[in-house]
Structures are given as structure tokens and as C-alpha cells.
Amino acid sequence: DGSSQLSAYERKRLKNITENAKFFAALKLHEVSARLRQIATKRQSHATKRAKPRKAEDETVRRRSKRLQRVEPSGVPMPETPAQPEAEEYPQVPAGPLPMIPEDQVGNSTSTEDLLTTWMRISEMKANGTEKRTPDMTRYQDGLNSMVLSEDNVRKVVKFRVCSMAIHPSESTILVAAGDKSGQIGLWNVNCKSEEGARAFLPHSYLVSCMHFSPSNPAHLLSLSNDSLRCGDVTRAVFDEICRSEESFSSFDFLEENASTAVVGHWDGSVAVVDRRTPGTSSELLADIGFTRTRTVHVHPVNKQYFVAAGSVDVCVYDVRYLKSKGNKPVSSLRGHTKSVASAYFSPGTGSRVVTVCADDKLR
Known part of the structure; x- marks a missing residue:
């Protein structure tokens, strides 16, 4: 029995x-999800009655300008206007906790179980050896110089365009997570060379803009x-659902090593402080920092109370301890950007x- 060998x-x-x-x-979530996908993908066909053509003798000759006839004044026909692409629709997932089951899975799957077991196993190994190491730049440069790209290391992980990615901190196994524009998250065990090494889940309804493995517990x-x-x-x-908002989120970063709190940027320019230990799905604080939009937030690697926010042409450092709903002053402002900061x-x-x-093609 294989279960007797498990811890x-x-x-x-x-x-x-x-x-x-x-x-x-x-809860019958699979049935609800299937119905939502059918609603999102099904196109209603409406039958239209075709008008009977008029007889030639009943028609009156109408004068039409060359513009309406799509003809240049010289008599050369104008090119056809390209058809506008239809807006893509994606299934909406319900609020609250969702099972970690691949979107296309029917019944039990040993390959999915193997992938999740690998994730759990390498997370246990990382948690047992969480001591910090001094970065070895020589080793890092040697690793970059020895990198090669082969066909075995290319895999279709999610259905649509990849918008974010995270790599598990394990040194024994390469586990990659990729988020696409439809809300899918794909997990890929790069060390597994078969097609069974990748699975796609659907925990979101919209574009996945940012992902991080928890530094203290990579099982999250x-x-x-x-x-x-x-x-x-x-x-x-x-x-699990940690936070939900009517405003659009843009990015987030952890405020503590244990990943219990995070600072979250909003596309409308504000930032929020979220505490995972607090019941409910609302933020602890929503702060107006004076930005028209906030694209990224990043926490200082040593002094975790500081974070840098990037917006339209604004780049400012704030102290999270002094954030309030309005009237926030930055600790430092980095000026000189003439166009939008990415x-x-x-x-x-x-x-x-x-x-x-920056959009002016410069790194600063």
C-alpha cells in the first residue's frame, strides 16, 4: 500500500x-462552473426576417455621394474598413473559497495529485531550511552564463497570454506558476518532462496581474x-479569498516575512493594507497617496515599513506606519520622469x- 510510505x-x-x-x-460548484462557462461561450442566434426585394419599377433612383459609395474622387475604390474584433468574454468565478481542481479535470486525476504533492513536498523542505544566505554574485553570474533554452523547457501552461509569473523558492525542483489574462493560473513542474507536469486552474475572473509564493510558507x-x-x-x-474590492487592483507585496500583511496598489491611485489574519475580505486601510494611478508597489527588503509606489509620472517612498485615509506625505520623491512610469x-x-x-525608454 503506497499510503503506508507517506508521512x-x-x-x-x-x-x-x-x-x-x-x-x-x-456545493455542486462544478455544475455551477459548467453552467457559467456555457453562458459565457454560448452565442444566441437571432433569426431575422429578410425583407422582400422591391421590384425594379418601384425603385426610385437615389443619388449617393462618392463618399457613401466608398469611392475616391479619382474613381479609385477605397479600401474596406477592417472588421472590429469582438470583445472576449470569460467565465465568472464565484466569490469565496474555490477547490484546487484543474479547469478541464473530470473525476479524480493522479497527475494533478502528483503535481500538488510535489508542491507540498518541496515547500516542507524549504520551510525546514529558511535561513538567509548572503547572495553569491559569482555563483549567480555562472548560473546565468550556463543557461540554455531547449524544446523540453517550453510548455503551454495557460490558455491565453501570460501576464504574471512566480517561481517556487525550492532549490531541488523548479515549480513555475503563470497567470493569464482570463484569470487562469497554470502550475508547471519543469522537472517533469511529460505533459502531465502542467495543470491550469481558474481561481479568478479577470487578468492575473501579480503573484508571489509566501517567503515563509511556499505552500501558499x-x-x-x-x-x-x-x-x-x-x-x-x-x-482562499483574502480580499475583494470594487476598485481594480494592480499589484501587491508582502509587508512582513511571514506574509501575513501586504500592501496592495489600486489602478485609481490609492493603496490598501491587507491583513490575512483578519476575518472577512475587506482591507484594513485604504489610503489616498495623491496618485492618479498606482501601477506597482514594492516593499523594502530590510526595512519592511517602507514601500515604493510607481504611478503615472510619480515614484514615491512611503512609510506604512504613518499611512492614513487622506493627506499622506511621501518619505522621498524620485523626480525626473517625463512620461508614464511602468x-x-x-x-x-x-x-x-x-x-x-519609464515610457521615455530610460532606466533610472
């Missing part, structure tokens, strides 16, 4: 997965979409520098 933790996890599967089966994958911040917990096989990040290790990416 007590893994047996408990498998029991949790079985109980969760029974719970979500009772936090993902951000326009309307929600979720935590994928592989030990319980559930995507992102701003502290340097790793010390955080003594900030790099910005």
Missing part, C-alpha cells in the same frame, strides 16, 4: 483533500486579479537603490 503530515493532507472534495462536491501562492486577492493553499487544496523596485539585499522603468 503523517502527507496522510493528514490527503485526508483534508478528501474531505474538501466531498464538501465542494456537496498568493495571486492578484482586478477584483480579488487569493491564496492558493496546497495543504488544503483550496484557493514600475519601480528596490535593489535586492540592501534596498539602497531604486530602479524605475
